[in-house]
Amino acid sequence: MCLCRMAVWWLLSLTALLLTLHDGKAEEGPVPLVIWHGMGDSCCNPLSMGAVKKMVETQIPGIYVLSLKIGNSLPEDMENSFFLNVNKQVEGVCKELAQNPALKNGYNSMGFSQGGQFLRAVAQRCPSPPMRNLISIGGQHQGVYGFPQCRGEISHICDLIRKFLNLGAYTRNIQDHLVQAEYWHDPMNEEEYRNGSIFLADINQERHVNEIYKKNLQLLEKFVMVKFFNDTMVDPPDTEWFGFYKPGQSKETIRLQDSSLYTEDRLGLKEMEKAGKLVFLGVEGNHLQFSQEWFNKNIIPFLH
Template sequence: MTLVVLWFLLVAPMMLVASRPAQDSINGTVPLVMWHGMGDNCCNPLSMGGMKKMIEQEIPGIYVLSLMIGSNIVQDTTNGFFMNVNEQVSLVCSQLARDPHLKGGYNAMGFSQGAQFLRAVAQRCPSPPMKTYISVGGQQQGVYGLPRCPGESSHICDMIRKALNTEAYTDVVQKHLVQAQYWHDPLNDDLYKKHSLFLADINQERVVNETYKKNLQTLDKFVMVKFLHDTVVDPVDSEWFGFLKTGQAKETETLQESILYKEDRLGLAAMDKAGKLIFLATEGDHLQFTREWFNANLLPYLR
């Protein structure tokens, strides 16, 4: 296994660290904001730190902000499990609005759960404007299973699985467990729509927020990467905005077959018709890809 592949295996939850010098307004590059996934942090040299360095090498002078949620790496990692997602998104929106390097707009790339969090930023916080949004293994329709998470044998993963299977929609779990906030139970659709603090809101499951819809449609491109042999995301169809059909837990449907798309509750059908939705697939497990694949398939959207 190459070191580059190892970077991307660990590239789940991370944070915003600015690159220097910030010359985007001079050299014409578009700044990039990245958000890591579960169990990761902004700056690990074998994951997000390595990703940041690699992109800076490929696009000289680019300003890369790898989001850190909290005041240090330990807090950043822990907050990926236990900090209310809506609060995280609010903090990031404030940080981006204060960053002078981003005032002209930026591209965004989220890894695993960081991908749906960045989509919430696009929908809720249009200033500064997000241009291209790349979801790398993101769970756009949530998950209904957690077959594997970082540190599989650890107590924290066992605790999370138990809580999701029995108490995902209780107020305490919803407010304090990140993964519960994008837990999507097709067998308890009413509970999900009523009690999901995060995913049901950004996916327009209760009411249609026209502001969310308008803001998302301002994107130039919405790129979704699906890992064909993913053992972390269940169902993997969520990485292309598909999911399990309501009322059962075996048969899936594509985004285009869903009510969300047919009623165009989020503007995705209009974006699809305009050629703004890009569906990419790659072999490998969750977040496992090579530098060559990244350069060929994703780097063009960042230039």
């Protein structure tokens, strides 16, 4: 009788163990999500990041969502999106993520506008805790060469404005204190960009190849890039898919796949695309303009 009960107990224990191993993800709960907002926004604006957080929590019950606040208050968070050195921002975020016990087993990330390339820097520089999927919504991965809502290739005045911005964009003082200058990419002066950019030129391997950056980025399961086809805020919109102006001019753009970054595979993007890790999504709208239906259909699947 005792032997019978013992056998039943062992059988039940083994069954429970096998079920736990088989359905480990269900036992762990949803993968946490980290969100980084864009320029002039804040972590918790109910009309932007707050609404996104709520959408995600509705679609994935029980998910832990961390919307990054860069600073000690919402006004400081907004101010820092313009004036706090990006490298310092990334360093601070890396420390915050490493100290958060909810993220120790890994997390997905979602960056809006400039938050997209900032989170890519986190992936390349700080592999622990591990980032699983990186979703860049309107991120400027090859930088920008134009003023918001003022496209230089279609307006003479806007072209003059961006040429004027070039005069000081790569001075050390501007680079240290103006966030947008740190991803300003002048295709007319590629050498000056490579030597003067303290953020984008570094994470895009423009001066030399940092094998650690390359290795860390390839640890991603998926790198999702969302481009807004009617974007008037980002110049050129192709940068949202890692494309940019052909060097030496500011009219014609080239795809990621035709760039030296890809053909030389300095970041490992070519290898990632072959492995099915790159995902290119498009929206027929202006910058960051998408419907909840589109978001639920196209983005939520990458957050599970």
